[in-house]
Amino acid sequence: MKENKIFIVFLATVLISTLGFVGSRVYAQTRLADRTEDVQTKKTVKDELGREVVIPENPERILALTSAAMQALFNIEITPVGKVDNYKVSKEGMELPSVGTASSVSIESVYALKPDLIIASSRFHSAIEEELEKTGAVVYYFDPDKVGDIPVVEVTAYIGKLLGKDDIAREYVQSVFKIADELKEKIDFQTDIETGIVIQDGSTIVAAQNASSYGSMLTLLGIDNIVPDNLPNAKKSSFVPLNVESILASNPDIVLIMMSGKNTKNNKAILEKFKSDPQWAALDAVKKNRILILPFSVNPNRSTPEDMVQATAKAILKIAQKADAGTIESEKTIEDHIGRKVTIPENPERFLALQPSIMESLFCIGIKPVGKVDEYKIRKEGIALPSVGSHTNVNIEVVYQLQPDVIIGNTRYQSSILKSLEATGAAVIIVNPESLGERPLIDSVRYWGKVFDRTKNAKEYIEYITKIADKLKQKIERETDIKRVLILQDGDTILAAQKTTSYGSILSLLGLENIVPDDLPGSKNACLVSFDVEKIIQEDPDMIFVIASSNDPEQNKAIIQKFKNDSKWQGLTAVKNNKIVTLPFKVKMGRSSAEEMLRTTAKTILTANEK
Incomplete structure (x- = not known):
């Protein structure tokens, strides 16, 4: 009798395991079958690996495995079902379930999201083609080098066409090109910069290709990238090794160095290293003080193409104007109201004020903060900003996400979280709003205008x-x-x-x-x-x-x-x-x-x- 019970339990276990295996096979086969039915309502295209791919007419669960492709989906009003961890552009995208990084995708996480369509990069994901196919989703490979002359922008048109969203994609691309054309005219009119290079510092100097997001910034602004298209490994990476001799031979008008982090001292040291190097000192760009660190926001993982091109143009125009004037301003160091020496970056772009009155002062001198405290209720554009909580209870995690260059806090409320704020990498200024002058209502504007070189704006506002x-x-x-x-x-x-x-x-x-x-x-x-x-x-x-x-x-x-x-x-x-x-x-x-x-x-x- 006991032996019969053991046999029955064993038989039941085998049966359950078999049904589970069959069930999972049936699920995958069903999804594969779904992909081939109603071919008349779908389109067959050849992807960049040369595969015939049947694209569903109205895929509802799309997964993009690069930041650029993710943002392209957002640009055509499609929200992907998941994210790659590299993506830091929008709060909505950052809150999506993760499938790992673009270069290290978690197949298990992809399975869990049950996508209808996966958009993968031939540069990063060709080695996992079989694993992606096994998820039962349609897998389409694109090549970043073949989506257009300006890949960071035209990837939206490319993916828009693939998914039948041509009109909205075209409208977006045209809007970015319009912004870029206006900035290009400014650079043409105000400078004589015609050639340039974007480099990344390290044991080996690597330079951004034309097809990379960084190379695209130069092209959009009418600046000829001196990096050739046919260098070794050009198809495998956005950056390729380029020796100093080649750079000297091309002698670019401007050199842009990628910012590796927000540590002001490190960035300044990198810049000085290039300026003091005898080989680099021979470049016209160095002689004319046209070598600069790109703003931290100029990164396709952190900003939209339109924000990237605007930040790049602003940095170029500013350095060119200073070079033409024969002076280069170093970072400004001030003493805040708790006795700290604070070094403010030369080109801060992302400001965060943790006090509603200081937020308003920034607006008054022409600076739009990247986030808000909940107590701020004045301007619509300020109210619409991402919230970091109340001024008495700041959410540090959200502060990290906003990636500010400068944070302004209040002695009463933020002194206790100073270390957490400093850990974001931003320059942190702690002030007592009531100690900015005898009449804080306007003296606050005067104070911040002076600190951030907006004295003209401050003066005009105060006079008004x-x-x-x-x-x-x-x-x-x-x-x-x-x-x-x-x-x-x-x-x-x-x-x-x-x-x-x-x-x-x-x-x-x-x-x-x-x-x-x-x-x-x-x-x-x-x-x-x-x-x-x-x-x-x-x-x-x-x-x-x-x-x-x-x-x-x-x-x-x-x-x-x-x-x-x-x-x-x-x-x-x-x-x-x-x-x-x-x-x-x-x-x-x-x-x-x-x-x-x-x-x-x-x-x-x-x-x-x-x-």
Whole structure:
């Protein structure tokens, strides 16, 4: 009896294993069968390995095994089912399931994604053709060298045609070429640069081919790449060895060096190594100071083609202008508000401010940050940026993803995460927003304009705001007798706005005296400081603003009534004259622009005076 049971268990185990094997074979055969049915609704093409491939009419699960092909899918409004880890262009793509890197694909992960169509590169994936075929998906191989003269852009047209998305692909490609043509005209007009080379430093100098993304940048900008197309191993890599003698013989007008990381000192050392090398010193590019490190964002794994070409052109124009002027600025070193020496890269492009008021200051001097804190509610373009969390709870992982060159933090909230911020490789500046000048509302703009060489932009903005403030100030002087003011926040303890806060700035710009002294305890650590009723009674302001804690009019009305009913406050001139009012909720840095805050505050004063 026991032997019969053992035999039955054994038989059941064999049967289950057989069914599992048959099931998996049936699944793969079914998928292969699906590929051959309804051939009339599909198209047969020859891929770059010379294989006949039947492309499904409407594939729903497409997997691209290179960053460039992934981005091409996004460009034609197709979201792939997975990613290669090299891809760092968009948040949407970075959040997809991983199949490993472009050069080391995990076949197991590919199986798990059950793709209908796999787009592979003949450069990286020809050795795993059989494994990819076994997944049951249609596998199409493309050759980066054969997708067009500008592969990084035209790969979108190539894949668009393959998938029947010709129109949208063509529209995208034309938009990139339009951007590039405008930049090419600028370079033609402002410089005499005609030839160039993009190199990568290492034990051997390697140079970017024309068919690479980096070589494409030169072609798009009308600069002749001195690297020949027929060098050994040209079909296997984007970069090929090129000796110094060949570079000297071609004598390019500009030399661009790929940035290997965000370590400013390392990048500066690499640049100096080339400049001080006797062989390289003979190049016209070195003699004319036209050798530079490319911005970190110029990388097809990190940026779209349009962003790459714009960043490249900007770097070329800037170095050419400085070279023509006979000066080369080194990185700027400043001391932040916690006593650190911070070196700011010469060409920072990706800024991240972890305080809403500083975000707005960057916009005011013409700098668009790469991300936002959630408290920022002013400009649509700022609100639409990727979030790094709140200014009091920053998501370091997202900061890494945004790859900033410069991070600006607040002494109150980001000092505790300084090491984590520095680990991103960015230059980290920690400041106290209230210590940027006597009137932070505009002095902050002046400060950052000076730090980031945007003094002209800062000056124009400050002149504009000051002009508005002067008109409002004159109107208040003409129509009211209000001169001395207090801005406070209700709570268990009365807190008052200091002169060096955005609230204090508003009063100063409108010609009003803030009754709060500068030397109160805790004044260096907070925007609002404790201020007892006795001192307020002693100073007896003409008007009192109570900061609104919400947009609820009934709640705000109840708070004002509470003050009016309090016997201690009833002796104040402001209360007697009904000049204790709510400061509208939107009057706060991060919620409104400086102009809007000034206009709203002035309107509140004038309206209260009419009553």
